[in-house]
Amino acid sequence: MAHDGARRGTAPAAADSDGDTVTAVVRALLSAVPSGCTWLLPLTGEDGRVADFLVAAVSGRDNDIYGRGAGRIGERFSELYPSLVGGPLWQLYLRAVTDGVAAELSDFRYAEQRAGVVADSLFEISVHPVLGGLLVWWQRVDEARRRLERTELLGSLGWAEYDLVTGRSEWSPGMFRIFERDPALGAMSRSEQAAALLADDRGVSETAWQTLDSGAASDVTVRFRAGGTVKYLRILSDVARDADGSPLKIYAVVQDVTAREDTRTAIERLSDQLRTREMTALAEHRLAAQLQNLIQPVPHEPFPLAGLQAVVSYLPAERAVQVGGDWYHAQTLPDGRVALAVGDVAGHGLDAANGMAHLRFSLVAWLSIGIRDPGTLLAHMNLLCLQLGITGTAAIGVYDPGARTLSWARAGHMPPLLARAGAVSELERPTGLLLGAAADAAYPVLASCLRDDDLVLFYTDGLVERRSASTEVMLGRVKQTLADVSADPGPEPLTRLRGLLHFASPDDDTCTLALRVLP
Numbered sequence: 001m002a003h004d005g006a007r008r009g010t011a012p013a014a015a016d017s018d019g020d021t022v023t024a025v026v027r028a029l030l031s032a033v034p035s036g037c038t039w040l041l042p043l044t045g046e047d048g049r050v051a052d053f054l055v056a057a058v059s060g061r062d063n064d065i066y067g068r069g070a071g072r073i074g075e076r077f078s079e080l081y082p083s084l085v086g087g088p089l090w091q092l093y094l095r096a097v098t099d100g101v102a103a104e105l106s107d108f109r110y111a112e113q114r115a116g117v118v119a120d121s122l123f124e125i126s127v128h129p130v131l132g133g134l135l136v137w138w139q140r141v142d143e144a145r146r147r148l149e150r151t152e153l154l155g156s157l158g159w160a161e162y163d164l165v166t167g168r169s170e171w172s173p174g175m176f177r178i179f180e181r182d183p184a185l186g187a188m189s190r191s192e193q194a195a196a197l198l199a200d201d202r203g204v205s206e207t208a209w210q211t212l213d214s215g216a217a218s219d220v221t222v223r224f225r226a227g228g229t230v231k232y233l234r235i236l237s238d239v240a241r242d243a244d245g246s247p248l249k250i251y252a253v254v255q256d257v258t259a260r261e262d263t264r265t266a267i268e269r270l271s272d273q274l275r276t277r278e279m280t281a282l283a284e285h286r287l288a289a290q291l292q293n294l295i296q297p298v299p300h301e302p303f304p305l306a307g308l309q310a311v312v313s314y315l316p317a318e319r320a321v322q323v324g325g326d327w328y329h330a331q332t333l334p335d336g337r338v339a340l341a342v343g344d345v346a347g348h349g350l351d352a353a354n355g356m357a358h359l360r361f362s363l364v365a366w367l368s369i370g371i372r373d374p375g376t377l378l379a380h381m382n383l384l385c386l387q388l389g390i391t392g393t394a395a396i397g398v399y400d401p402g403a404r405t406l407s408w409a410r411a412g413h414m415p416p417l418l419a420r421a422g423a424v425s426e427l428e429r430p431t432g433l434l435l436g437a438a439a440d441a442a443y444p445v446l447a448s449c450l451r452d453d454d455l456v457l458f459y460t461d462g463l464v465e466r467r468s469a470s471t472e473v474m475l476g477r478v479k480q481t482l483a484d485v486s487a488d489p490g491p492e493p494l495t496r497l498r499g500l501l502h503f504a505s506p507d508d509d510t511c512t513l514a515l516r517v518l519p
Contacts, residue, residue: 022131023056023057026039026056026057026131027039027056027057027073029057030057030058030059030060031057031059031060031070032060033059033060034059035059035137035139036059036064036137036138036139036140037058037059037135037136037137037138038055038057038058038059038072038135038136038138039055039056039057039058039130039131039133039134039135039136040053040054040055040056040077040093040133040134040136041053041054041056041132041133042054042097042132042133042134043076050093050094050097050098052076052077052078053076053077053078053093053134054074054075054076054077055072055073055074055075055076055077055080056073056074056133057073058070058072058073064080068080083111084110088105088108089105089108089125092105092125092127093127093134093136096127096128096129096134097129097134100129101129102126102127102128102129103126103127104124104125104126104127105123105124105125105126105127106124107122107123107124107141108122108123108124108125109121109122109123110122110123120142121140121142122140122141122142122145123138123139123140123141124138124139124141125137125138125139126138148172149173149174152172152173152174152177153174153177155255156174156178156255156256156257157174157253157254157255157256158171158172158173158174158175158176158177158178158253158254158255159171159172159174159175159251159252159253159254160172160175160187160250160251160252160254161249161250161251161252162190162249162250162252163248163249164247164248164249164250165248169186169187169188169189169190170187171183171186171187171188174254175187175254178226178231178233178254178256179196179224179226179227180226180227181226193224196224196225196226197222197223197224198222198223198224198225198230200223201222201223204220204221204222205220205222207220208220208235208237217236217237217238218235218236218237218238219234219235219236220234220235221233221234221235221257221261222235230258231256231258232256232257232258232260232261232262233254233255233256233257233258234254234255234257235252235253235254236252236253236254236255237250237251237252237253238250238251238252239251296314296327296328296329296356296360298312298313298314299311299312301495302492302494302495303330305330305331305332305338305399305515306332306336306337306338306399306401307338307399307401307402307404307517307518308338308399308401308515308516308517308518309494309515309516309518310330310494310513310514310515310516311494311495311497311498311513311514312328312330312511312512312513312514313498313501313502313510313511313512313514314326314328314509314510314511314512315462315502315509315510315511316509325343325344325345325346325347325348325352325353325355325356325392325509326342326343326344326345326356326460326462326509326510326511327341327342327343327344327345327356327359327360327511328341328342328343328458328511328513329341329342329360329363329364330513331364331367333367333372333398335372336401336402337372337398337399337400337401338398338399338401339363339367339372339396339397339398340396340397340398340399340406340408340458340513340515341363341394341395341396341397341458342394342395342413342458342459342460342511342512342513343356343359343360343392343393343394343395343413343435343460344392344393344394344413344460344461344509344511345359345390345391345392346390346391346392347390351390355385355388355390355392358384358388359381359384359385359392359394359435362380362381362384363377363381363396366380372398373398373407373445374396374397374398374407374408374409374443374445375409375442375443375444375445377396377409378394378396378409378410378411378432378435378443379441379442379443381394381411381435382411382433382435382436382437382438382439382441382443383439385435385436386436386439388436389436390435390436391434391435391436391437392411392434392435392436393410393411393412393413393434393435393461394410394411394412394413394435395408395409395410395411395413395414395415395416395458396408396409396410397409397416397458399450399515404449404450404451404517405447405448405449405450406427406447406448406449406450406456407445407446407447408427408430408445408446408447408448409430409432409443409444409445409446410429410430410432410443411432411433411434411435411441411443412432412433412434412435412437413432413434414459414461414464415427415428415429416456416457416458416459417456417457417459417478417479417482418448418450418454418455418456419454419455419456419457419482419483419485419486420451420453420454420455420486421453421486421487422483422484422486422487423483423486424479424480424482424483424486427446427448427456428446428448429446430443430444430445430446431444432444450517451517452517452518452519453486453489453516453517453519454516454517455482455485455486455489455493455494455497455514455515455516455517456514456515456517457478457482457497457512457513457514457515458512458513458514458515459478459510459511459512459513460508460509460510460511460512461508462508462509462510462511463478463501463510463512464478465508478501481497481500481501482497484500485497485500493516494514494516497514498512498514501514
């Protein structure tokens with residue numbers, strides 16, 4: 001037969017029909033096998049001993065490590081794999097031929113120094129004497145193991161198998177990493193795992209066992225002590241049963257979700273803190289708003305002053321949970337002149353409202369004792385800010401209706417805008433440091449002449465400062481609005497102007513004091 005001729009060391013020139021039939025059948029069978037399989041026929045030397053093996057048939061889907069498939073048929077094993085001759089696998093083949101007994105070789109390492117070929121591979125091999133030859137089953141395991149190990153490492157995963165009959169456990173490398181356990185110690189026993197489980201989570205564990213007993217898969221997250229720390233482990237487990245329904249094995253996939261749970265806990269803690277702060281801020285906002293309304297109630301309609309008509313607008317910031325320190329003052333003095341002022345104390349909340357109250361009430365007190373010079377009033381206000389430890393800006397003016405002049409000074413504040421017959425300009429800007437910056441700051445006074453139907457706008461920075469647009473752009477819009485109203489005032493120019501300028505800043509309070517010079 002063909003395989004008998006092969007044993008004599010040379011491939012026969014002709015073979016009997018029985019041998020051809022056996023070989024053809026084996027080749028047909030192996031061609032349909034999806035895994036790695038080879039049928040080797042022993043070749044004997046002149047001394048009658050096995051000297052080599054002939055590849056007589058190969059499986060149809062798995063090539064060898066060099067990518068060779070059916071082309072190996074008819075080739076000698078020693079020529080295909082010269083480095084294996086005399087080694088452990090070669091000796092296994094010889095014993096299987098001699099003894100006629102199947103054998104296995106686990107974790108067989110195959111090294112190759114050829115370019116384009118994996119240098120180090122690992123195989124599981126089983127050998128079975130069949131039809132005068134050797135049926136060799138082989139499976140490459142290093143790639144699958146590498147993928148599994150990388151998957152476990154990337155996902156903080158591990159798998160475990162518990163044999164409920166024998167009591168033995170098997171762990172993947174990922175399990176040892178998760179529990180920070182030396183693989184030489186083997187898998188943890190059930191009692192060791194129970195001891196590592198936190199007492200507060202034992203109820204969850206019992207629920208998981210009840211779920212498994214009911215025939216369903218269990219998915220729980222519990223805490224274990226591992227490596228001196230407490231870890232959150234998500235455990236997805238299932239039970240394999242026999243035909244009678246008795247449990248045989250438990251399969252479990254474990255994921256270390258400590259980082260996720262720690263993050264979730266931190267987020268929940270931060271959310272609680274934010275909610276507490278928001279409630280505190282809301283209470284502070286309401287108190288500060290009440291204080292602000294008591295200090296400077298805002299009239300809803302235009303009101304008269306000597307030679308002037310005035311309208312005030314105050315808008316809190318859209319996103320602020322605390323009121324700001326914006327303030328205004330408009331008063332006809334006993335001598336017939338009119339005191340006008342707007343200001344802004346730095347900050348928000350009760351401190352800003354408290355500072356605003358000090359400045360506004362002090363201004364009223366200084367006016368009541370006859371101080372009329374805007375520069376002097378700002379100098380007093382500056383010293384008060386230094387004593388209170390606050391800073392701010394302000395613009396103070398005194399209007400003389402008889403002379404139609406507005407004398408004014410500023411402390412770091414934007415100058416008022418003057419609109420006349422459709423043209424808008426800033427009042428000439430005097431120098432002046434912000435309040436609370438320096439004890440020796442001086443605040444020079446400048447005067448501007450006004451005319452009938454002139455519009456003058458005092459305002460705080462919330463009107464023109466936005467994150468979404470530059471101050472120049474916003475100031476240009478305000479000037480255009482003033483110009484439009486001034487060019488076509490209509491019967492109620494101040495009411496119209498307040499409506500057009502009544503838009504809140506997202507980040508800062510806005511206070512405006514608009515004036516119309518009466519004929």
